[in-house]
Amino acid sequence: MTFFCSVVLISCSEEQGNWTAVQQEGEYIYGVWHSTTLKRAEQVMQEVFENIRGASTLPTESLMAEDDGETNISPEFLLPSDGDILDWVQSRLPSTYEGKSLYRDRxxxxxxxxxxxxxxQAEVEYQTPRFGSKPLILLEIFDMDTPENAFGIYNFHIYPQVKFEWVGSKAILSGGYLRFSKGKYFIQIEGYEFATGIREAMVLLAKNIAARIKAPASTPRMLTLLPNNKMSGSVKLFRSNWVLRQTYNTLPANVPQMSDTALGVSARYRDNPDLKNWMEAQIVFIIRFPDPSAAESAYTIYRDSVMEAALPLEVGATGPILVNESLAP
Known part of the structure; x- marks a missing residue:
């Protein structure tokens, strides 16, 4: 398939810039943000189009493999007990939050x-006599309802060049935190002080919890629709435009609006060999709507908002919306 310019702002002949490309195919809206050239944007759009056309039908209920043996218990039952992690013990009784009560006291x-x-959520602090028997580690386990949700919030915290640790699942170590997800659970472990013994205990806690959670080591199938050669640590999963804006603070003013049942994935790609700042890398996104009509409606609204907001433009018969966005100051 060859793409033609459906809506082109500034004009197709202007190769260099800050290109946005957006297209609809079936129940998907997909596109590119921050491409440095029109040619690279079109190449990526073609690849995503072929991936969508070539993919088998994905289940609407879940985009991750199901397993009847998956762990499905309240998070407080996953908290390691005294003696499970060397000489570390709980410094207080575990507490829980549920529904809209989360963090109401902080x-x-x-x-x-x-x-x-x-x-x-369930949480507890741990201490050891080797460090003065005072609380030094806070462990939080969140039930996020689905593996996609847990994967999404875990990946929200990931960025290129972050340090990973294998704990029975891939975990990130950043600042004073260790985070990972497995099954429908998101785990966050905070060390109150920087010390080798504390960091080692955080890893042991993570391994203990990961071993308790029975779940396949899988990722959302929708990620297979993204092009290969993603920047390591750049994959995101989002369920709303609010989360999308929290993830990327340099998006154009106009982006496709997601419905309550839509699901999006994205990743960064190095489209410029001289790129030094990963935050300037090209972003490729795919949003899945419940059906083609919902995607078409969202695409039409997006197209109309772009046409109302920018001049000049050219209109063709088929192909993606292409916009050479203004560069951020």
Whole structure:
């Protein structure tokens, strides 16, 4: 298939720039943000189009492989007990949050967790006599309802060049935190101080929990629709435009609007061999709607908003919307 310019702002002949490309195919809207050249944007669009056309039908209920043996218990039952991790013991009784009560007694915002489908949380602090028997590690386990949600909020915290640790599942170590997801659970472990013994205990806690959770080591099938050669640590999964804006703060003013049942994935790609800042890398996204009519409606609204907001434009019969966006100051 050869793409033609359906809506081209600035004109197709202007090769260099900050290109956005958006197209609809069936129940999908897909596209590119921040491509440095029109040619690269069109190449990526062609690849995603072929991936979508070539993919088998994905189930609407879940985009991850199901397993009847998956762990499905309240998160408090996954907390390691005294003696499970060397001489580390719980410094207080575990506490739980459920529904809209999350973090009601602290300044931390729960909005991101709610956006990813939070259901229930259990937490406890750990201490050891080797470090003065004072609380030094906070362990939180979140039931996120589905593996996609847990994967999504875990990947929200990932970025290129982040350090990974294998704990029975892929975990990230960043700052004073260790985070990972497995099954429908998202685990966050915070070390209050920087010390080798504390960091080692955090990893052991993570391994203990990962071993308790029975779930296949799988990722959302929808990610297979993205082009290969993604930048390591750049994959994202999002369920709303609010989360999308929290993930990327340099998006164009006009982006496709997601419905409550839509699901999106994205990743960054190095489209410029001289790129030094990964935050300037090209973003490729795919949004899946419940059916083609919902995708078509969202695409039409997006197209109309782009046409109203920008001049000049050219209109053709078929192909993606192509916009040479203004560069951020």
């Amino acid at each position: 300044a931390e915002s729960p909005d991101l967790l709610y956006a990813y489908g939070f259901q229930r």
